[in-house]
Amino acid sequence: xxxxxxPARFPVTLIPGDxxxxxxxxxxxxxxxxxGAPIDWEDAEAGADVFRKGVASGVPQETMDxxxxxxxxxxxxxxxxxxxxxxxxxxxxxxxxxxxANVRPVREMPGVTTPYSGRGVDMxxxxxxxxDLYAGIEYMQTPGVAQALKLISVKGSEKIxxxxxxxxxxxxxxxxxxxxxxxxxKFTEGTLKxxxxxxxxxxxxxxxxxxxxxxAAHQLVKRPEQYDxxxxxxxxxxxxxxxxxxxxxGLGFAPSANIGNEVAIFEAVHGSAPKYAGKxxxxxxxxxxxxxxxxxxxxxxEQASAIEHAVFVTLExxxxxxxxxxxxxxxxxxxxxxxxxxxxxxxxxxxxxxEVKPLELPALSSQPDYxxxxxxxVVGLDVFVESPLTADELGASLIELAHGTxxxxxxxxxxxxxxxxxxxxxxxxxxxxxxxFIIRENPGDLWDEDVHQLLARISRRHTWMHIEKLMEFDxxxxxxxxxxxx
Numbered sequence: 001x002x003x004x005x006x007p008a009r010f011p012v013t014l015i016p017g018d019x020x021x022x023x024x025x026x027x028x029x030x031x032x033x034x035x036g037a038p039i040d041w042e043d044a045e046a047g048a049d050v051f052r053k054g055v056a057s058g059v060p061q062e063t064m065d066x067x068x069x070x071x072x073x074x075x076x077x078x079x080x081x082x083x084x085x086x087x088x089x090x091x092x093x094x095x096x097x098x099x100x101a102n103v104r105p106v107r108e109m110p111g112v113t114t115p116y117s118g119r120g121v122d123m124x125x126x127x128x129x130x131x132d133l134y135a136g137i138e139y140m141q142t143p144g145v146a147q148a149l150k151l152i153s154v155k156g157s158e159k160i161x162x163x164x165x166x167x168x169x170x171x172x173x174x175x176x177x178x179x180x181x182x183x184x185x186k187f188t189e190g191t192l193k194x195x196x197x198x199x200x201x202x203x204x205x206x207x208x209x210x211x212x213x214x215x216a217a218h219q220l221v222k223r224p225e226q227y228d229x230x231x232x233x234x235x236x237x238x239x240x241x242x243x244x245x246x247x248x249x250g251l252g253f254a255p256s257a258n259i260g261n262e263v264a265i266f267e268a269v270h271g272s273a274p275k276y277a278g279k280x281x282x283x284x285x286x287x288x289x290x291x292x293x294x295x296x297x298x299x300x301x302e303q304a305s306a307i308e309h310a311v312f313v314t315l316e317x318x319x320x321x322x323x324x325x326x327x328x329x330x331x332x333x334x335x336x337x338x339x340x341x342x343x344x345x346x347x348x349x350x351x352x353x354x355e356v357k358p359l360e361l362p363a364l365s366s367q368p369d370y371x372x373x374x375x376x377x378v379v380g381l382d383v384f385v386e387s388p389l390t391a392d393e394l395g396a397s398l399i400e401l402a403h404g405t406x407x408x409x410x411x412x413x414x415x416x417x418x419x420x421x422x423x424x425x426x427x428x429x430x431x432x433x434x435x436x437f438i439i440r441e442n443p444g445d446l447w448d449e450d451v452h453q454l455l456a457r458i459s460r461r462h463t464w465m466h467i468e469k470l471m472e473f474d475x476x477x478x479x480x481x482x483x484x485x486x
Contacts, residue, residue, distance in 0.1 A: 009038040010298050013066040013073040018047040019272025020282045021076025027284035027337040028074065028291040031310075034341045035303040037295060042066045046089050047078035047272075058089030059096070067097065073265045074294055076287065077272040090267075095130050099258035099265055100156065101163045102127040102234075103293065104241040109285075110351055111315040112249035112324055116224065121247050122352075123227040126167060127237025128160040128192070129258055134234045141465050142386045145432040152188040152233065155370040157195040162362035163259070164231035165203040170359040173228040175207040176200075179216035179236060187480065189213075192233055213240070220244060245269060252283030252323045255290035257297065261361050266294040280332045283321035285311060288340070296356050305353050310340045312348040373473040378446035380438035380470035381407060381454065382479070386431050386463045394462075395420035398435055401457040406450045407437040411485055418484035425484055434482070438470070 014029065016022040032039060044063040051058045058078065067073050073093075080088045094102070107122040108114075137149040164176050178197075182190040193210055200208040211219065213236045219226065220240065224247050232240060245254035251270035258265040268286035276282050288311060295304035319339045322330025331339070347353075364370070387394050391412055398409045412420035413436070414429040437454060439446060446469070458464055471478035 009040050010072065010300075011040045011042060011070040012294070013044050013063070013070045013075075014041045015044050015046050015063065015073060015075035015078075017076025017272060018049075018079040019077060019274040019277045021047075021078070021272055023277070023280070023282055023333055024268065024284035024287040025074065025076040027333060028287040030337055031288055031307055031340055031344075032291050032295070032303070034344055035306050037300050037303040042070055044073075046075070046093065050089070057092045059092050064096065067093075067263060067265075071263050072294065072298065073263075074287075074291055075265060075267045077268060077270060079272045079274070091134060091136070093265055094258045097260055097263035097265070098130060099260040099263060100128065100130050100159050101167075101257075101259045102129040102237060102241075103167065103257040103259060104237075104244070104269060105255060105289070105293070106241070106244040106248055108248050109253050109315055110312055110348070111318060111320055112253065114247065114249050116247045120225045123224065123244065124167060124171070124173070124229045125237060125241040125244055126160065126164040126229055126231040127241060128156060128232070128234050129237075130234070131156045132188075132234030134238075139466075141384060142430070142432045145430055147466075150185070150188045152191045153370070154191060154195055155364060157192040158199060159362050159364060160231060161192070161196045161199045162202075162364075164229050165199065165206055165208075166360045166362065168206050168229045169203070170357045171354050172357075173206075175209075175227075176203075176229040176231060177208070177216070177227055178210045179213040179230055179232040179240065180210070181213050181236070182210075183212055187478075189233060192231075196231065216240060217243060220247070241269065250323055252286055252321065253289070254286050255288075255293055257290065257293040259297065259359075259361070261363070264294070264297050266290040266297075280334055281322045281327050281330060282333050283323045284333055284337060285321075297359070299358060301356060304356070306344055307340070308353045309347045310343040310345075312351045312353070313343040313346045314339045316348060316350065317343075375472075375474050377444070377472045378469045379472055380410070380436060381446065381451055382468040382470060383435045383437065383455070383458060383464050384466040384468075385433045385435050385458065386465060387433060388431055391419040391429060391433070392422070394433060394435075397461055398458065401461065402437060402454060405454050405457065406439055406446070407454050408440045410436045410438045411482070412436070413482040413485070416482050418482045423484045436470075436482075436485075 016025045044066045046059045046063050050060050078089045104125040131151050133148050133150050135151050139147045141147045168176050180189040180193045182193040245251050254269035256269050268290055292304045292307050319331050321336055395412055402409055411418050413434045417427045
């Protein structure tokens with residue numbers, strides 16, 4: 001927020017959540033109020049109770065209306081029930097408001113002993129939050145083969161890459177690392193890598209480099225102190241951030257923020273842990289530190305730093321919850337909260353609390369066609385076919401069916417490996433085949449009439465469930481070859 005936008009008081013939607021949620025949210029609320037922060041809470045609901053009321057998303061309209069008004073929410077963990085309800089309510093909230101950046105700080109905590117104590121672990125995981133496999137677009141293509149669409153856009157990649165650099169600047173961090181699986185998924189994961197490398201020169205004050213995500217996981221365990229900010233795709237970020245939280249004592253110390261250009265939602269990384277609900281034993285630090293992130297987002301830097309100092313002073317004094325020292329002798333949630341409130345105004349002398357500057361959010365064009373090629377052509381067609389035939393039998397049938405059309409069968413693959421024409425490879429095949437057709441002669445753009453003709457012929461003998469046009473953009477192939485395909 002700019003200085004000119006700062007109101008006298010800040011409305012915030014407060015969602016207690018499920019399981020331990022009401023306890024940890026109450027703790028964070030009490031501490032925020034004890035600082036005198038000018039927050040006006042709007043109580044709202046989401047999660048399991050809402051699912052039970054028949055709201056399939058787990059998020060009622062009243063809660064959506066509240067967030068639309070306040071533009072900021074602090075929430076507890078939400079349960080995604082098994083057997084009723086539909087999408088995860090957590091994911092629904094993130095996607096409804098285009099909170100494209102998931103921010104998960106990871107730093108060593110005083111009094112919390114781990115194998116990495118004293119190593120100076122202090123990093124931020126920046127996870128793209130609305131694309132990738134978590135778009136949740138899935139199909140059963142045959143009775144035995146499921147498909148998920150992994151969607152990575154240039155625009156989404158640029159937003160998250162620029163956000164990561166801006167976040168590093170806001171916290172005075174010297175480096176940003178991009179972690180992808182671009183060596184295997186060259187179009188999807190490769191898009192983030194390419195865009196990251198295109199954006200990096202705009203931030204000459206920040207060191208940057210790319211790492212393959214499995215090596216990133218390896219390095220996080222081997223030498224985590226080398227990282228300041230890691231930016232990565234949605235699923236990779238989900239996995240790496242949980243790994244990272246284990247380095248500093250567990251999910252009880254893992255806050256997060258879901259930030260978009262219009263709305264921000266703050267929450268702990270951990271789940272609802274229903275077996276501990278109502279027992280006054282849970283560690284509320286993750287939600288407390290999520291509230292710290294919220295206060296900084298709102299520009300309330302003084303109150304945010306006061307809470308962070310108080311948390312560190314409390315932990316330094318040996319006031320530790322059951323997840324750290326055992327639930328039989330850990331400090332109760334309410335007592336821990338009171339201790340932090342009692343330590344407001346005190347400052348740790350042994351632990352650094354960063355001076356944070358306002359975060360500049362990336363402003364990109366709102367045009368849907370964010371990338372506009374000069375030239376494009378459709379050069380062929382992939383038809384996904386369900387068939388109990390062998391590859392050779394199916395291949396012979398499709399060659400016959402395509403005769404007389406503008407398209408000819410180039411190859412058939414099973415799970416990404418070419419199986420027709422035969423290559424001599426040994427591979428187990430299923431009833432799910434990708435059948436690649438290309439224009440026979442005089443290559444030029446493929447017309448929809450050609451597609452319709454081919455599909456009508458295939459339908460005479462076979463079941464097809466999905467097609468993909470094979471595109472060329474500015475002379476570059478817009479599709480991958482299969483293993484064994486030339």
